[in-house]
Amino acid sequence: MSAAMDPQRRGQLLGIKLRALVSDHVGRVIEAEPVPLLGGSALVDADAAWVLVDDDACRLLGASLAWAIRHGATALNVVADAGGGTVARRAEMFNFPINVWFSEDRTLLPTVAEPLPERRSASMDNPDLIEMITNSGAAVNVEHGTIAGEVRGLEICRIVDQPTVGFFAELSDVVMPAAPMDGAFDGGEGVRLEVGVGAADREAFQMLHGDLPTAEALTSVVATVITHRSAAARQHPLNRLGAERYLRWEAEQDPGRVGLASLASVEPPTPRPNLKDPIPCVAAGATHDDQAVHVVFSSGVDLDAIPFVADVQRLVGTPVWLAVPARDLVPVTRDMAELLLNPIELIALD
Template sequence: MTAAMDPQRRGQLLGIKLRALVGDHVGRAVEAEPVPLLGGSALVDADVAWVLVDGDASRLLGASLAWAIRHGASALNVVADVGGGTVARRAEMFDFPINVWFPQVRTLLPTVAEPLPERRSASMDNPDLIEMITNSGAVVNVEHGTIAGEVRGLEICRIVDQPTVGFFAELSNGIVPASSSNGALDRGDGVRLEVGVGAADREAFQMLHGDLPTAEALMSVVATVITHRSASARQHPLNRLGVERYLRWEAEQDPSRVGLASLRSAEPPAPRPNLKDPIPCVAAGSTADDQAVHVVFSSGVDLDAVPFVADVQRMVGTPVRLAVPTRDLVPVTREMAELLLKPIELIALD
């Protein structure tokens, strides 16, 4: 078995690679010393920032752009093997020179911007399952062809068209007693309601309830989530997940928090990859004079929130606002927001 490379040594090699790629591209020696960034490497040459991403770059445009801004660069070049198409698409929405490249040996090839994922419609031909979700006290949420039930922004169930092996296998930690498939209602036609806190990549909490029928299990989960998912609740896995969606839920209850008269959840530009990682979410609303507005909610210092907004701007034709907790609204987020071709309003949530 080959031993894993020492991270420091790998960082040095990535720096050497980046300097060689940039040198060959500009046709001269590059004297700038590379520094570690994003698990890859970065340097500034002739007032231009270069970032070599080691891995998936799809959610790293913000961090790359923040680094370029902080180092006084007048342009940014991102070199990535994976995820460059997403970066290139988002880069088109900024009033700042951003180029994205794919490394082919020692040649840099321009990366083509990928379009937004095609939006899938969900089949609503499951009124019995949808009714069960609503009767439990959960809210039906439809995103990219998936019908799920949410409680205060946290997914607790979803309708699937086939059993999902291991859907609730990870992160159980005894939050709710576990059981077998008794917590899922299968109608016999392959369509079933799976109960539990989960996400599309099957990383989820085990939240099935013994021998309870699905309806009772679902109501029990709703009650458990409500207990832990409130502003006054103690720290708990159920309130650490999907904080941005909890913020959206709060704003739906009181749209004036984001300066609107009405607000409802809306689909994001792309499917949410998993539950554990914080990913901004979207809501659609209107002002008191009935002007349509979209709001992006983010939590934590998410440097990729503004590039996410860029995708939302491409998806919708309305003004877009970015709402984040006051403590998370850092100066570099404001600076990146000012670089968007279409201006946005920043909202600090108390």
């Protein structure tokens, strides 16, 4: 359905579509009035919630489940033509009936759960570029085959094997790449280090347009990010972006904040789609009695944090905790956590 359509009219049509799909599926006319939800529509019939997602449903299981339990439903049905495989996989980790469907004309068919993506190893064949990252003061972070440099949880550069036409460029104003300044930028055979910080404030990137050598420019970026990325710093795009990764960085410096003896970042169960959207992140650690745990960090009221935890639980064989700022640990998060097959510990960060 066209996103350019008037939102009210679009919502009405989606409600009509949902009621027709559910009526045909259950074999009777649905009397419940649909309500707008997630850019789609939702209704409750016979204690079962039905949610029609008009967009990619990958990160919408949490919002659908939250709506269902807040409306007294005892089961959830999600209808999605995109991203349903991810929703179905995560749904398997809940002790709550969740069915995922896709529509073929007016018939609802069950969606098959997609497996987690295969783990990709990163090539470490460019030690000069990796050394440039570490010498600048950034930390090397490897996730799903990608080598990046991070400063206090914020990605400021990554090693790529072709000119940027996707990851950085697709973010437009959010991420701005630096042009190569000298030979140190090039790792050979098309491999290069691209510098870019995720933020909307263009003034923060003026340093990237000068004639500094790459190594010097990268060091300057690190210094600028550190200035803005601290608990005491004033609000700035550089400390609003990737807030969950900043929380993880803080906990790595002081694992006692989450009640652990040690903690180190690890890659998430699925690749991060971009830098601008808040996506939970993961760390692996050990308690003071040497029990292995994984900690998921989230910031803001992210309704999909618990489904993300479900993916982590599927991936690892250790207990999983969820750490969020105390102000963001809302009742619905606790309610959804209690529906997981495997209980988790919730950590409220001061």
